[in-house]
Amino acid sequence: MPEDRSIQYVEASVEGLQEEMRLNSSVFYIGQGIGARGGNFKQSKGLWEEFGDKRVRDMPISELGQVGMGVGAAMAGARPVVDIVFLDMIMEAMGQIVEQAATIHYTSNGKIKVPLVVRAAMGSARCTGPHHSRCFYSWFAHIPGLKVVLPSSATDVKGLMKTAIRDDGPVIFIEHKFFYNKKGPVPTGEFTIPFGQANVCRKGKDVTILAMSLMVWHAMDAAAQLEKEGISVEVIDPRTIVPFDEQTLLESVHKTGRLLIVDEAQSFCGFSAEAAAMVASKAFDSLDAPVSRLGALHTPHPFNPVLEAAMLPSVDAIVTEVRRLVAS
Amino acid sequence: MPEDRSIQYVEASVEGLQEEMRLNSSVFYIGQGIGARGGNFKQSKGLWEEFGDKRVRDMPISELGQVGMGVGAAMAGARPVVDIVFLDMIMEAMGQIVEQAATIHYTSNGKIKVPLVVRAAMGSARCTGPHHSRCFYSWFAHIPGLKVVLPSSATDVKGLMKTAIRDDGPVIFIEHKFFYNKKGPVPTGEFTIPFGQANVCRKGKDVTILAMSLMVWHAMDAAAQLEKEGISVEVIDPRTIVPFDEQTLLESVHKTGRLLIVDEAQSFCGFSAEAAAMVASKAFDSLDAPVSRLGALHTPHPFNPVLEAAMLPSVDAIVTEVRRLVAS
Amino acid sequence: MPVDLVSALYRSMQRMRQFELKIQHTYRSGVMPGFIHLYVGEEAVAAGVCAHLSKDDYVTSTHRGHGHALAKGVPVNEAFAEIWGKPSGINGGRGGSMHIYDPACGFLGTNGIVAAGIPIATGAAMATALRGDGHVAVSFFGDGAVNNCAFHEGINLAAALLLPVVFVCENNLYATETPFHRVTKNTNVSTRGAAYGIPGIRIDGNDVLEVHRVAGEAIARARAGEGPTLIECETYRPLGHFEGDPGTGYRSKDEIAEWKLRDPIDRLAKNAVQSGAMKEAELLKIEREVELEIEAAYEFAKASPEADPATVTHFVYA
Amino acid sequence: MPVDLVSALYRSMQRMRQFELKIQHTYRSGVMPGFIHLYVGEEAVAAGVCAHLSKDDYVTSTHRGHGHALAKGVPVNEAFAEIWGKPSGINGGRGGSMHIYDPACGFLGTNGIVAAGIPIATGAAMATALRGDGHVAVSFFGDGAVNNCAFHEGINLAAALLLPVVFVCENNLYATETPFHRVTKNTNVSTRGAAYGIPGIRIDGNDVLEVHRVAGEAIARARAGEGPTLIECETYRPLGHFEGDPGTGYRSKDEIAEWKLRDPIDRLAKNAVQSGAMKEAELLKIEREVELEIEAAYEFAKASPEADPATVTHFVYA
Numbered sequence A, B: 001m002p003e004d005r006s007i008q009y010v011e012a013s014v015e016g017l018q019e020e021m022r023l024n025s026s027v028f029y030i031g032q033g034i035g036a037r038g039g040n041f042k043q044s045k046g047l048w049e050e051f052g053d054k055r056v057r058d059m060p061i062s063e064l065g066q067v068g069m070g071v072g073a074a075m076a077g078a079r080p081v082v083d084i085v086f087l088d089m090i091m092e093a094m095g096q097i098v099e100q101a102a103t104i105h106y107t108s109n110g111k112i113k114v115p116l117v118v119r120a121a122m123g124s125a126r127c128t129g130p131h132h133s134r135c136f137y138s139w140f141a142h143i144p145g146l147k148v149v150l151p152s153s154a155t156d157v158k159g160l161m162k163t164a165i166r167d168d169g170p171v172i173f174i175e176h177k178f179f180y181n182k183k184g185p186v187p188t189g190e191f192t193i194p195f196g197q198a199n200v201c202r203k204g205k206d207v208t209i210l211a212m213s214l215m216v217w218h219a220m221d222a223a224a225q226l227e228k229e230g231i232s233v234e235v236i237d238p239r240t241i242v243p244f245d246e247q248t249l250l251e252s253v254h255k256t257g258r259l260l261i262v263d264e265a266q267s268f269c270g271f272s273a274e275a276a277a278m279v280a281s282k283a284f285d286s287l288d289a290p291v292s293r294l295g296a297l298h299t300p301h302p303f304n305p306v307l308e309a310a311m312l313p314s315v316d317a318i319v320t321e322v323r324r325l326v327a328s
Numbered sequence C, D: 001m002p003v004d005l006v007s008a009l010y011r012s013m014q015r016m017r018q019f020e021l022k023i024q025h026t027y028r029s030g031v032m033p034g035f036i037h038l039y040v041g042e043e044a045v046a047a048g049v050c051a052h053l054s055k056d057d058y059v060t061s062t063h064r065g066h067g068h069a070l071a072k073g074v075p076v077n078e079a080f081a082e083i084w085g086k087p088s089g090i091n092g093g094r095g096g097s098m099h100i101y102d103p104a105c106g107f108l109g110t111n112g113i114v115a116a117g118i119p120i121a122t123g124a125a126m127a128t129a130l131r132g133d134g135h136v137a138v139s140f141f142g143d144g145a146v147n148n149c150a151f152h153e154g155i156n157l158a159a160a161l162l163l164p165v166v167f168v169c170e171n172n173l174y175a176t177e178t179p180f181h182r183v184t185k186n187t188n189v190s191t192r193g194a195a196y197g198i199p200g201i202r203i204d205g206n207d208v209l210e211v212h213r214v215a216g217e218a219i220a221r222a223r224a225g226e227g228p229t230l231i232e233c234e235t236y237r238p239l240g241h242f243e244g245d246p247g248t249g250y251r252s253k254d255e256i257a258e259w260k261l262r263d264p265i266d267r268l269a270k271n272a273v274q275s276g277a278m279k280e281a282e283l284l285k286i287e288r289e290v291e292l293e294i295e296a297a298y299e300f301a302k303a304s305p306e307a308d309p310a311t312v313t314h315f316v317y318a
């Protein structure tokens, strides 16, 4: 690839959308405030000006209707991108996603494809509270038929967005609020990033950390600290949890013998339980210590900053847990 | 307890409801077809006749509204039981359950309780197909604030229903369609069954099976077959997955050293992943073999009977998997 | 009365009726899995509306959707086999009665979820509007769907975007065993169009010519870019809610008998003969032709090989 | 003009206004976490409606709910502290602006989810109807909520069950930056009452006496068992959608200026003085009293101890 530029995560995301909309006139984009406003997070900046009302349309507060429209339009040959803005607001649309989008290709015997991208932003960002902070991506992963994307860098968000729009099935594309205005290197020109290919963000030999979305950044910070103590940490970002790149993770654990999973969501009955169970079973003889899971506390998101900080996995908590893990 | 009677699972369930409604006038019951009709599955037989429209009310097809009403009524001092009938139909109500019911006690600093029971029937029963068969109870377990009940016998469904109605928080009470007309022994007179107490349905020493709802029955059938081969199986039914009785399961695994988890739901990112991860970590040194998970195939529910049978965990599959497990 | 239209509508309704009775007969013999909801008595709605649609227009349907599927052009053989859960079915038997899909004729599915097809139709209309190809979408749904959230958002959005879609409510007075009026304050569905700023009209849903006329106007408006219409068709379900429900416990015998007198097929026949548009013999000939068609469909479905369990994991991800 | 009523409404509106401006000032100083939506300019709605409610009646509110909370009786000190996320807050600072609950005065919550409070109010009404204690529930929501599924099911159910609940839409013409008319075909919210078979009325939401009169009738109807009413209050949000949004990019300066002339507090003051009901001095006295009240609330909140991290796991399960 040509040399990189440093642009914001949200700019990279918009570029991905924009390029695909230019390439394919059947792609359209709907959501609340994504028109003239350019998106609550600037996540649609410039698109309405370029493509107009017909392909970039502001929506009323009708998440169920928006996603249902997306399903119908996809069944009828379009490639809709439906923006939910705050992931928390997707609840009323769950039926359209789970009962309709996720099952139609299967039950129609492959006759109907549903190339729908549902885009949303998750996660805590300075006390967004119980209704604007959830990270329940594991729900989607539990449902056969849905692909689930969690981009953690500017390059990934662009490359994965393009792949999501080109995918012939429903894709749940979840960005992180905290990332949007953060800059990162992005290759110039055309590129995509395939689903199901984990990113080894950092090589190490003592312990493996599997982390998703914002937790990848925390894990990298922790790894940098731990290196000073002589602890070598390998950090793996699955990038998509469906499809899930088991191989890359297993190879790492075979090498390190120790695994910590860091998850901004509660780990109970979630993806970190899945990854822990999978590794504990498939790397049974390689593990030198039990797989450790560090997720959010099993509570709703408190508004108070002190409580919120206590609830979420921190860099310090990761460092402490890794120390314990290598010592065990 | 006095000696048992043999009554249907659904009759026992209605008894539990009826007794609590007689004891507490703030309990009311709403749902589709639960009035004069007596319930799609006879799951409200006789209640409308006894308590009338005021406390047993037929609903339009408004699951979101029903559950939202339940939340509001519970906040205002009543104890609503909201029947969704088919669990699959709960999707549009998910926001009221997750964002409202599950968080209000926490965010109100304990000032407001939400004593709401959401009742529904799950599972496959002779080709009910993709929209009437799902078992996504793990979703609720992933959400802090919700208790999740999966009764697998006539006695349990009555005792747990009474406990659910007396609970001061939101409870997701999930019966299995297949069970309703099956008879089982039920103690005469007043009794309740506490949450968080697993039931050791069968004692054994070679391998532990953790199974929920209908899979408990399959596990018992498999255990009976395996006994003839000299394989001694312990079968554990958690009965409630939130709260989850880790102790009983861990003690069993410490004894048997082998665990198979049987789940009618897909196991990816679900409760069986959680149980497997928990045991693999907390019984790390007791396990003689990797924890094994036998769930539904990761597909929607096909309508065709041959495909449906291939998708769901069967007694034969359990037997085969246990054989492999003890041999490993 | 234009003869071609009358005979086409008569054939269409006969096809649905005889198809459903054959399905019923087959189901009762115990060989069919799952549960089914029959369209008997409501044929005028699907026939009258779909007569205006081409295979490039879209339809979304319901749990009671066999009639919609046939009227929209799903092949009789493959429809019968699908409901039977056979690999020779239009969806390989993977979907069954409540999951019939056929993109070849724009049929976007019967549906196990009440009202779910409404926003889906709005979306299909959005896709054709985006292409500007002048096609329309029609969503059929029952009175029960009117009280559901998807009705509100699906229609409200279509109105806001002025999309080419027609919403057809089959008000048969009951949702399962629950009378519409027991759980709904305003039982005049057509008046709800005003809430969304679109025309709403209530018609006799058992008068196929009336349905045909009114649907024609609504579909023309949609094609002309004038936006959605809500049509309430008053009709009735003489049979039970699903096969197995006697359908009597919650309705008086008189009510059922009275509605049987308004059977849409008999009415068109009587009408056609009296007006001289068609002769008894011509109608009988159509009836016989359809009989053979349905018989052949039954044989086609029956003869299907069984499913291969290995295909269970196909098509999960596109 | 009954003097007591006028002075009570004036005090109530002044309390909301000064509270919000103090919150804004504090937020802008950077010490407040989260994001907040201010009620400035819409005070007449909460004041006029809540004047009819006792602490045993119920209210559900929205993301823009500080005014509703105060008007319903949530203590000013604890409300201020809650929005600031302080342990001395009414909910220990665990909820913040969009999660204020106070059962002591029947306040069932501001809400981060648009329209979610509507079915919750219907449920609260169901609970009081069950007890037969003659209380009512009121749900406040914005124009944005009208397009949401929860509006449909919440109101439709209340109508079907003839429950004692009043639905109050604060139509301030915008949902975030989106004009209501851009995403809605029928922008007359009050006409949607008919769809549910309940009365719908549109009024000047910046005329507190008008709001008081109409809400009084609706609440009386509810208490009398005559069922729900939908009241559309036309109002405006002179500030941005949330603190940080200048609120200008999508609205003309003239529009904002024109609405400022219709400020509900100024109007009541002018009205009261002109009609001779109250003297300038009396109004000023109220204003000063409220100032002290708000200043004290600020100090109360500021003085709160910090939260104990150990409490983070409290109250997850009841």
Ligand SMILES: Cc1ncc(C[n+]2csc(CCOP(=O)(O)OP(=O)(O)O)c2C)c(N)n1
Residues within 6 Å of the ligand: B032, B061, B063, B089, C037, C063, C064, C112, C113, C114, C115, C141, C142, C143, C144, C145, C170, C172, C174, C175, C176, C237, C241
């Ligand atoms: C969202 C949802 N809730 C409940 C059900 C269960 N159910 C299936 S059919 C039906 C009645 C539907 O009545 P109506 O819409 O009037 O159609 P009809 O059966 O009368 O043709 C119900 C409640 C469902 N399928 N979907």
Ligand SMILES: Cc1ncc(C[n+]2csc(CCOP(=O)(O)OP(=O)(O)O)c2C)c(N)n1
Residues within 6 Å of the ligand: A032, A061, A063, A089, D037, D063, D064, D112, D113, D114, D115, D141, D142, D143, D144, D145, D170, D172, D174, D175, D176, D237, D241
């Ligand atoms: C279901 C849902 N969707 C989206 C949002 C994001 N959101 C917060 S406030 C708001 C606008 C609400 O507008 P309106 O209801 O008119 O109230 P106003 O802000 O004008 O008082 C939106 C879209 C939300 N909170 N809930």
Ligand SMILES: [Mg+2]
Residues within 6 Å of the ligand: C142, C143, C144, C170, C171, C172, C173, C174, C175, C176
């Ligand atoms: Mg009906």
Ligand SMILES: [Mg+2]
Residues within 6 Å of the ligand: D142, D143, D144, D170, D171, D172, D173, D174, D175, D176
């Ligand atoms: Mg507004």
